[in-house]
Amino acid sequence: MVELAGLSDRLTAEQLRGRRRARLRDAAVSFGMMGPAVLLYTVMTVVPVGVAVYLSLTDWDGFSTASFIGLDNYKHLFDDPSSTDAWYVTALIAGAGTVLMVGLGLVYALALKGRSRSNSFFRAVAYFPHVISALILGYLWAAILGTNGAINNTLAKFGVEPVGFLFDETFALISLIAVIVWAGFGFNVVLFVAALQTVPAELLEAAAIDGASRRQINLRVVVPMIAPVVTVATVLNLVGLIRAYDIVVSLTGGGPAGSTQTFTYLILARSFEGTKVGYATAQAVFLMVVSAALALFVTALRNRQDQAATGS
């Protein structure tokens, strides 16, 4: 690692050989340091993806021997109603969830950006569900929103008919999105507050002196300043929501009548109950491609806006 600059022209053949050996030894040590991590990651993460691609080209049912059927599973992806329904549900959750979570995140971050004890308290209040398992939050909300839940029992006292928060197809989807937003927007609040605190005070003062109102300052100065973080949050929310699973299991179990079945839920349900493992892995591979594409797309969009803004 130590460079002996300026001495190389005076090195003898013997010394050159020595240096080559040293470099080899260095490479061996590097390899030794990275090797175990690379090996485990390859075997447990990369190989399964390869296996998924292989299985997706077969009609494997989980038990018998698989036979190769080419791209049939992928062709089936778009003419299978339960698959397209799951896409619709997933897209709605990811789209509406991301918009609401980023929007609420921004509103509350602007309200809580100051450094005070009460603000840290409220930030923690917004954030805490993020450390609790989504499965458990789903069960908690199921107990609150169910026909016998706290809300319906209270409504009943005022003579209101029970609302099928989890048992009406439309309401169930709305409830699912609401619970997901409830559990997740706090992460954006904390993220945005951290970004807002890096906006230089001089800039805000200058805008105030120029006669801008608080609202104008927020919309025209502060939000554009933290735009890169908003992009990061958008990508993280989208990619996270497109994989929603745990909360679906515990809140609605995919029902009623499959109206809240997300793509990941469908994949795992198919793999176990339906025994169509080949088809399910084709869906998994497709999901992976979509989530990578989404992440790259949002980032690229952002980069282009940045370039347009700086005029380059």
Add this chain to the structure above:
Amino acid sequence: MVVLEAQADDRPKAARGSRPRSDDTVRADREESRSPVRRVLLGVLLVVMVVPIYLLVVNAFKSQQEILDNPFSIPFGGLTFAHMSAAISSPQFNVIGGYGFTLFLVVLVDVFCILLAGPAAYAIARSLQRRTQLVLLYFLAGTFIPGAAVIIPVIYVLREIGLANTVTGLVAHDVASTLPVSIFLFVGFIRTIPVDIDHAATIDGAGRYRTFWTIIFPLMRPAVVTVLILNSIGIWNDFVSPQILLSPSSGHYTVTTAIYAGISQYSTDLTKVFPNLLLAVAPVVIFFIYMQRHIISGLTVGAVKG
């Protein structure tokens, strides 16, 4: 995730930094904190976020009839520990027993993650070769893989190497799943540590492992704390991997799989639902209150500097 520029030390500095504040900004902040819109916003936040937890706590100590009749009330005379102690000692799906196994899993995964990710990140961060940088990209690609969706092929692989349905297999999978983000954060942090320190250690005769573990690793404390918090919360809350990689026949339950096994059968018996959920939530919430500052700054590391 590729867009995150890991500058692990930036965040705490930015959060704590004492930027000189003029009287004007202080006054403006105070005005802002008194605005009625803000009060309404914060009032709604407090109610919406706290009421579900309040319901969870009070209803864990009430009878089924009390929960149904008056979900929001606290019947001081009628509170009972009976259902809670039944949940604690339940032989069917023991959440308390789940604590032990889950904690064991968390510690094991944390230790192996640091042992593998630390040296790997060090080798990547200190190498000037393009080949080594490709290794970082290789790990980053892992953040695009939806873990839950490709868990079936993981079973396939575990079966091939004889680790199907074993704790070892689950730990191997969990450690592998923590590597991409951990290595990413570590590399970003190590790059902020001056290389001169390594050179000094080399001149004093330390090998690279020794340089890493005795000199660099202790300097990485903030990044290590972040990674440990991220991994611990992730593994503690994980449901899909233990559920699918360890079948019930293995006899091992994590908190989440114990809750799943219990609640999905007895979802109408609220005297089973609330106490068990409270038991599952309590350790995490206590941990959160205790470590709040670290958790919040830790989880936002890197994402801010976009």
